[in-house]
Amino acid sequence: MEERRQKILKGLKEYLLIAFGLLVYVMGWVIFLIPNNLVGGGVSGIGAVVYYATGIPVSVTFFVVNFVLLAIALKVLGPSFGIKTVYAVIITTLMFQFLPQVIPSDIIELIGMSNGKLLATIIGGVMSGFGIGLAISQGGSTAGTDIIALMVAKYRNISTGKMILSIDVFIVLSSLIIPMEDSAGNMLTWGEKIAVVTYGFVLIACCSYTIDLYLSGSKQSVQIFIFSKKYPEIADRIASEMHRGVSVLDAEGWYTKADSKVLMVIARKAELNTILRMIKGIDPEAFLSAGTVMGVYGKGFDKIKVKAKQNEA
Template sequence: MVDDLSVKRKQHRRLSRVKILQRVIAITLGAFLMAVGLEIFLVPNQVIDGGVTGISIMLSHITGIKLGIFLFLLNLPFVYLGYKQFGKTFAISTIFGIIMLSIFATLLHPVEPFTEDILLATIFGGIFLGIGVGIVIRNGGALDGTEILSIVISKKVPFSVGEIVMFINLFILGSAGFVYTWDRAMYSILAYVIAAKAIDIVITGMEESKSVWIISDQANEIGTVITDRLGRGVTYLNGEGAYTGDRKKVIFCVITRLEESKLTTIVEEIDPSAFLAIADIAEVRGGRFKKKAIH
């Protein structure tokens, strides 16, 4: 019994070390990609991002001091807020990511920009930046303190975190018009939108999960076909109509975005009058969801 516990503890420690190493590699990669987006695309073309990063870019432009220094110094106060709000692991991951971002930004500063085409720089800079930030967020860290600050503010004012982030970023991005030119401010807004979309894709994944609810008199047949043709497990629930009092069998299952069209076709083929509701899911764990679809 003691030997079994000892083995399990060793396995647990080994898994913990592997997870820590994976997190370190992922955050380092994310910080590098963000630095590429900034120093190779956006900054040389006078395009900024939102949040603390945007403020750092403008201060670097005004003072001539390297961007990496401002990225490190301005984000430090938010690491403390993150520690208070989300705990030690988040704070350590965040400060490591910020340090790596500052180092990479400093190392990449002398590198010539890949393009002087403002539109290409805006698009690819936003993509690289968004992918980098998304990777870090997926691994429990952050590279910009704006979101952390917004969470703290949202507890004291009647606005959501998203609304506060948007307000702060619109103010920062608008300020680019005074520091640079107004066309650069508009390109900055475009870069911010592209980066935000890239972050969403990285966090949710290309195959975004969706929950499906189906109410049909042919529930058993639909459930069987979903299992056979999509390879997805289904759950049957007993439902009752509030108005009619009729008892119905309800199907619940989870699919990917790419499987949505196929599932809709299956339901329409078997029962065109079936009630079908599909909604986005932020995260799915456990069960047989990762099983590949059967064609």
Template sequence: MSSNKLAGVFKTLLPILLGTAVYAFGLLYFILPNQLMEGGVTGVTLLLNYAFGISPSLSNLLLNIPLFLLGWKVLGGRSIVWTGIGIGSLSFFLWLFERLIDYGWILPFETQTDYILVSLYAGVTLGAGLGIVFRFGGTTGGSDIVARILGRKYGFSMGQVILTLDVVIIGMSLFYIRKENILYTLVAVFIASKVIDFIQEGAYSAKAFTIISDHAPEIADIITKEMERGVTLIPAIGAYSKQAKHMAYCVVSRQEIRRLQRIAKSVDPRAFIIISDVHDVHGEGFKED
């Protein structure tokens, strides 16, 4: 592996590690000691802890391993490798903070009165952690894998699947925690979603890329193969140079922004890239009518 590729790997790896560390800290410092909830597989790990005292780091790893293997088979190894790193690092940091709390080196923020304060800080912490992970092309596994598989097989949007799973899991928590805590959880979830949007540099569900380059066809081929996103090549003529070239147009989710930028710049460092907000997207890979 060349030094440039190695540097690119570390530029992605280190933020994902930082994001999962922040997320794990928020779960164990704010969420768990105050019996709040989360969605997805993380929510299941919290339920297992509340009901049976099972370690979140252990349950997170055990629940995600079969999902990761299924995702590897259905979605392909290359597209899910950063998800595997996210799963592993989140489980590690959960284990690390569990040990630090057990040894008394970290004292969790536990309260009986300031649940609004806990909800706000939990939302900011979890949102910041996930926002960093998503911005650099990673995920923490769980419901993200399920959503991508169902989207590939049955055309469901990721948002629909994740929302449904979150509602089911948070609803199940009513058997183990107070309904007031569920309401505080919704505050934390709302704050987290806004922080994720802020870190992702936009509140929209997708971004449109217009790439003007002498190597636009090659860029389009790599995007199609590695990201499995459709690309449209548009003939163009430079007004100054009068030379014919192509523009590549592609719409991607927020999590894929940095990945597409890296692909374009790796093929043509001089590529002219325009990134636009997309208010609503209908079609394969996004919202289906």
């Protein structure tokens, strides 16, 4: 019963965090990017280009394009990802539809348009990247180019942010051939379109860098060596409460020549403080070292994504 309750609470937390990430993402577009006629990557970027050219709301384009792409997510990335992504697409569509009506235009003009397009590009890109990164870390996505990037990342050891960056470059360049109007209703000149593309490159660079920064931080792992006479109790607590494997190593103190046991634990960086408090509660005199590791592959961590070489005949 308790395990089922914990599972429900964990799922609820994931859905709430996805919604919060998408709120930050949409606010970046609604407050900073769309009011400044900026074009970014992803389906939101496509929606922005269509909006500038035809006046069709971003929410409509966003929903229609993602509806087609969701079938791919369900097939390749699994039903769990598909359910969360359907949820994310619906939430994002509703936010794109109603946030512009909720946020006063005076606030948008004061915050998003009064400090220049470059600052708006950087802030909007960081907010978009943070929102996407948070959604992806909880198993969701804003769909679109995220789906393509995650499918490739599932089978290849390629950065999610860099993959999204490559795809989004083509979307931004497409704004050169599509008629676009400024906020006053005047058609953009070629020089103004080149400026839009330049800002678009800055935007997707900020967004992809923020995605990588967030995801690498959330997945970062640490290796802990624990020296304590109470190692059996510490090992039992880590295994039962943290659900992390513990290895017991034989050691010898060079100065004392005494035999001892050393615990080796690999965990997520976010779990480090919990483990430290646990150790301190059991043995305040314990000696330990903790260091960041470049990568951890296997059960409970990341999967190995490189293909094994085939033996030559």
